[in-house]
Amino acid sequence: MLSDQLKAPGGAAPTDSAVEEAVQWEVRLRADDATQRDRDRFEVWRRANPANEQAWIRLQERLARFASLRGASGAAVRSALNERSHARRRMLKAGVGVGALALAAIGTRELIRTYSLDADYRNGDTAPQTVALKDGTPVILGASARAYSVEGDARSDVYLASGQLLANSSATKRSQVVVRTRDGTAITSNARLSVDALRHHTVVAIQGGDATLATPGGSSVHVDDGSVWSLSSREIVRMPETAADIFAWRRGTLVVLDRPLPDILETLGRYYGGYIRFPQAALARRVSGVFALNDAEAALRQLANGLGLSLALYGKVLAVASEA
Known part of the structure; x- marks a missing residue:
């Protein structure tokens, strides 16, 4: 989940409000109708508080990793893994696949462990x-x-x-x-x-x-x-x-009884395809219900409403729940 991914390596994390605002700015700046005024306001926000800058940097680091890996082919990654670092760079320039580009930033062991890109x-x-x-x-x-x-x-x-x-x-x-x-x-x-x-x-x-x-x-x-x-x-x-x-998952239905919220968010995330963020305080809640896996956006709305939260959806990119 995105809130987990934004934690700094040392354990410290930007404030929840800074993380949420960073996500909102990411969405706004990528919109087709983003203006220079929006970009100027973003720069003011970014410099207003060190927590804002930290949240923005963490968000960009994580988004860059996930975006580059999403389209990777297992064959391309396995091929790149077998090359020395200088040869790997040549392979990437030759178009082996953008997913393998993350090798330099993430490292071989973390890449394999986290994304299982060499899966059979x-x-x-x-x-x-x-x-x-x-x-x-x-x-x-x-x-x-x-x-x-x-x-x-x-x-x-x-x-x-x-x-x-x-x-x-x-x-x-x-x-x-x-x-x-x-x-x-x-x-x-x-x-x-x-x-x-x-x-x-x-x-x-x-x-x-x-x-x-x-x-x-x-x-x-x-x-x-x-x-x-x-x-x-x-x-x-x-x-x-x-x-x-x-x-019931084979028929497109998720049925849960007294499950921790992170279980449901992880499952729905497989079908939603974007980044999901629920308030930290809600993650300790337990949920029972029936959710349609073939309509992940509706399932996320149902989940948020059942927890008394409001949900903002940005297409297939981001889903952010907040206190209603």
Whole structure:
């Protein structure tokens, strides 16, 4: 979320008002009808307070990173990663891809970790996409999903770096389907799995069979048909939704019960495509509801209204919620 991205490396952050004003100025200055008077007023605002200048610089740094990476192809990035720095610059000048331009600013490890640009399977659309793993096993990727194929001796393994996927054990000839995330592993030989790799945890829903969930620390739980679980590096906790609720994402519907607001914002952000900012105080709130994923703007309005907030939408670029 944009407010998180604007924090300074040392932990200090511009004031909330400065961050919001920086976003508003970004929108105004990029508008087709922006005038010289607007630009003059912006310069006055920028110099009026050090927090304003800091907020503007942080915003531009983050926007530049995301904008350059959005159109990157995995092949172009992998090719650039294999080159020495001087050769990489020549490749970029030759048109390898603007996404790889971020390598110099972000660094190889952070680039791969944050954006998974070398992922074997990617869905850049909002509609679900079916891909085949290396052994032919079909997997359905949700919006913005990025996944890697993992070699397994007698099963079909996939590592989900971000986003959501559906894996069906009956669609593979191998004995098991294994889906891994940074939070742990889900294994089944007879069920459908919906796995959602969120920032703070992984949500796993099991339908039509049973499964085993395990954390990196060694804890494991055998889970039954119809259940939903939160998997993190430290614990495995049952969630109040049913598997039918979670699998509704395949039909374009997000169903949540008593979920932390950041979970919903992260999910809707995959479908909205722009930057979403809600007040810091609202991030501790929990939400229950049904949201239409095929109309992310309407879903954001519904979410903001339910929290007593007003929402300003700037096309597909920015969504800023504030106290009504």
